[in-house]
Amino acid sequence: MATVLVTGGAGFIGSHIVDALIARGHQVRVLDSLAPQVHGSSAAPPAYLNPAAVFYRGRIEDHEALSAALPGVDVVFHEAAIVGVGQSMYEVQRYVDGNTGATAAFLDYLVHHPEVRPKKLVVASSMSIYGEGAYVDSAGMPLYPRLRSRSQLETRAWEVVDERGLEATPSPTSEDKPLYPTSIYAITKRDHEEMCLAVGYAYRIPTVALRYFNVYGPRQALSNPYTGVGAIFSARLLNNKPPLVFEDGRQTRDFVHVSDIVQANLRAMETDAADYLAVNVGTGTPTSVLQVASLLADHLGYEGTPVVLGKFREGDIRHCFADISRARHLLGYAPLVSMSGGIPELVRWVSSQEGVMDHTDHAADELRKWGLTE
Numbered sequence: 001m002a003t004v005l006v007t008g009g010a011g012f013i014g015s016h017i018v019d020a021l022i023a024r025g026h027q028v029r030v031l032d033s034l035a036p037q038v039h040g041s042s043a044a045p046p047a048y049l050n051p052a053a054v055f056y057r058g059r060i061e062d063h064e065a066l067s068a069a070l071p072g073v074d075v076v077f078h079e080a081a082i083v084g085v086g087q088s089m090y091e092v093q094r095y096v097d098g099n100t101g102a103t104a105a106f107l108d109y110l111v112h113h114p115e116v117r118p119k120k121l122v123v124a125s126s127m128s129i130y131g132e133g134a135y136v137d138s139a140g141m142p143l144y145p146r147l148r149s150r151s152q153l154e155t156r157a158w159e160v161v162d163e164r165g166l167e168a169t170p171s172p173t174s175e176d177k178p179l180y181p182t183s184i185y186a187i188t189k190r191d192h193e194e195m196c197l198a199v200g201y202a203y204r205i206p207t208v209a210l211r212y213f214n215v216y217g218p219r220q221a222l223s224n225p226y227t228g229v230g231a232i233f234s235a236r237l238l239n240n241k242p243p244l245v246f247e248d249g250r251q252t253r254d255f256v257h258v259s260d261i262v263q264a265n266l267r268a269m270e271t272d273a274a275d276y277l278a279v280n281v282g283t284g285t286p287t288s289v290l291q292v293a294s295l296l297a298d299h300l301g302y303e304g305t306p307v308v309l310g311k312f313r314e315g316d317i318r319h320c321f322a323d324i325s326r327a328r329h330l331l332g333y334a335p336l337v338s339m340s341g342g343i344p345e346l347v348r349w350v351s352s353q354e355g356v357m358d359h360t361d362h363a364a365d366e367l368r369k370w371g372l373t374e
Contacts, residue, residue: 002269003027005073005118007060007106008080009053010045011038012220012227013124013212013261017077018050020262028053031060031069032080038221048219061105070109070116075269078103078123078196081189084226085128086313086363088185090370099188100195107199114203121200121207122268125193125278127254129211131180133173133320137162142171144178153312158247160318170252170286172323175211175278182315197276206275208268210261213282213322217258217342218349222356225363229289230255232360233296233306234350239358243297243306246313246373249290254282254321257337267331274330282322283335295339299347311374313367 004021008014009030021028030053032045039046045055058065060080070076081099082088088095110117135143145160145168152161160168181187193209200207216230225232233243264281268274293306327333350356367373 001025001027002074003029003072004075004077005029005031005069006077006079007031010034010049010055011079012217013215013258014077014079015046015049015219016217016258016262017079017265018053020266022050022052029056029069029073030054031056031058031065033057033059035082037224037226040223059102061102063109066106066109073116073118075120075122076118077265078106078121078192081124081192083185085183085185085315086367086372087226088183088188089315089372090366092184095184095188099185100191103192103195107195110205111199111203117203117205119206120269121196121205122265123192123196123207123209125209125211126186126189127173127211127213127280127282127320127322128183128186129179129181129190129193130173130177130320131182131186132160132317134171134177135160135168135319136171137168138164138166143168146180147182147315148318156310158251158318170319170321172284173280173320174323175280175326182317193278197278201276206272208274209278210264210268211278211280212261213254213256213280215258215261216255217346219258222350222353223359225359229292230296230346233293234300234346235356235358236360237297237300237302238350238353238356240302241358242302242304243293244360244364245290245293245306245308246311246316248310249293249306249308250288251317252286252288252319252321254285255287255292255339256282256335257342259337260335263336264327264331264333267333271331274326277326277330279327279331280322280324281327281333282324283338284322284324286319286321287339295343296347299343300351313373
């Protein structure tokens with residue numbers, strides 16, 4: 001059995017990875033700063049954190065914390081990051097320092113302390129680094145568009161069009177698609193991926209970058225308005241408010257259950273087939289944002305309907321869902337949880353939470369204040 005460190009291991013995805021590792025008999029350490037935006041003001045780890053894990057409170061750029069947590073570690077799962085697409089566009093320095101800078105400091109520590117270099121590094125990347133997903137144009141040719149123009153969005157013409165002005169057809173997004181990140185957060189996740197792969201290769205630390213698509217499931221921070229739409233919509237509904245949906249709600253994403261994210265991480269640890277590569281982790285199935293809002297409202301017994309705003313946000317994309325061929329072939333990965341199976345579980349967990357605060361209006365006010373939405 002291995003000794004494993006999970007950075008950000010008290011968070012949503014990290015804590016599920018911790019549980020799975022402990023269930024398989026591994027010795028697990030957690031390094032987490034317990035950021036208030038995610039964990040609230042409590043100085044204690046969350047109640048759901050597995051008591052069998054050894055907990056270290058600290059940031060990944062903190063040499064003292066690393067010197068305590070890293071010795072004897074065989075595998076590192078690097079999940080720690082500041083999450084929030086919109087917020088990253090008006091807190092640029094904090095996101096770059098907390099994501100790119102912190103990961104650079106962590107890697108620098110590994111470079112200068114060869115005695116604690118792990119035998120494997122698995123880093124959490126993100127579908128956000130793609131920008132728009134892949135499409136096929138009206139002539140049947142691959143199309144990798146940049147953002148839709150502001151002038152187009154102002155006319156409420158939401159779909160991506162090709163050079164002929166005709167609507168393009170969304171297609172699965174593979175790892176070979178050019179990267180066009182459209183937010184500071186996305187840029188920092190690209191940095192995570194590329195820095196870890198480069199340093200890993202140079203110093204012979206087998207490294208895998210997993211590009212997570214839109215993750216949902218229990219333990220997502222419901223009071224954090226900068227997390228995934230499942231949690232944001234749930235917080236609204238628990239406060240008897242309708243989900244707020246931008247554009248026309250028909251924009252699609254690839255919603256993947258956290259248990260499938262865990263599956264991919266464990267498989268990346270256990271095989272060398274994907275070493276030094278980036279790998280998509282999703283379901284391969286597009287689901288509209290409006291569908292998610294409606295499903296959650298139905299399951300939580302909300303009698304109203306989601307509010308479709310008909311407005312856009314700077315940097316938003318229209319469609320992006322995963323081509324998971326590489327994950328299937330190299331990792332033996334196959335998604336096991338569909339939306340129909342995952343939403344009821346999420347709702348059961350959401351319904352058990354008390355004192356959930358809805359900060360969506362505040363987050364929307366911030367975006368308006370900075371001119372990032374209408």
